Amino acid sequence: MALWDRIKESAQTMQTQLDAKKNELKSGGFRDASMAMCALVAAADGSIDPAERTRVAQLIAANDVLQNFSADDLQKRFDGYLDKLVADFDFGKVSILQEIAKVKKKPTEARAVIQIGIVIGGADGDFDATERAVVREACFTLEVPPAEFDV
Template sequence: MALWDRVKESASMMQTQLTAKKNDLKSGAFRDASMAMCALVAAADGTIDPSERQRVAQLIASNEVLQNFPADDLQRRFDDSLTKLTTDFALGKVSVMQEVAKAKKKPAEARAVIQIGIVIGGADGDFDKTEQAVVREACYILELPPREFDL
């Protein structure tokens, strides 16, 4: 199986698992951690161009699980995290990872945050090494084994 197909299949499988848990993923901690994860993946290489920002924003708005929350609220939280990351990536990353850590208390939410990172990273068919690295780092923050997610 080609790498492209494996990435698409993995992202699709993660989205299916997330959708099955949709009713359990309604907390503010999950919302905040998810938007922080989306921003981390989008800015994983240290920059984010307007088209990438728009693509991730569209993915957030169309994600069935994230529809538990008002779209404008999600957009604001995503943009706030991106601003932190694009202003000073190293310092912003510390702050944004603290948002990700909010999901640590509930293992199901923590796993869902990682799955959202994988879905966002794999949406373009190229879950690249820098995106994988930030999701792997988030696994450690959330005290989840990266191997559980093939990272």
């Protein structure tokens, strides 16, 4: 199987697992942590261009699990996290990982946040090394073994 196909299949598998837990993923903490994760993956290489921002925003709006929340609210939070990363990537990253850490004591939400990161990162068929690295950091932050998600 080609790498492209494996990445796409992995992202689809993660989305299927998320869909199965949709009714458990309605807390504000999950909402905030998942938007923080989306921003972190979108800006994984230290920058974000307008096309990438738009693409990730469209993925967020189309994600079934995230439809538990207001699209405008998700967009506002995603943009806010991205703005922190654009202003000062290293400091913003620390702040965002702290936001993600807030779901650490809720294993279902913690794993779902990681899965959201993988779905967003793999949506274009190229879950690159920088995206994998930030998802791995989030795993450590959430005390979830990165090997569980093959990152």
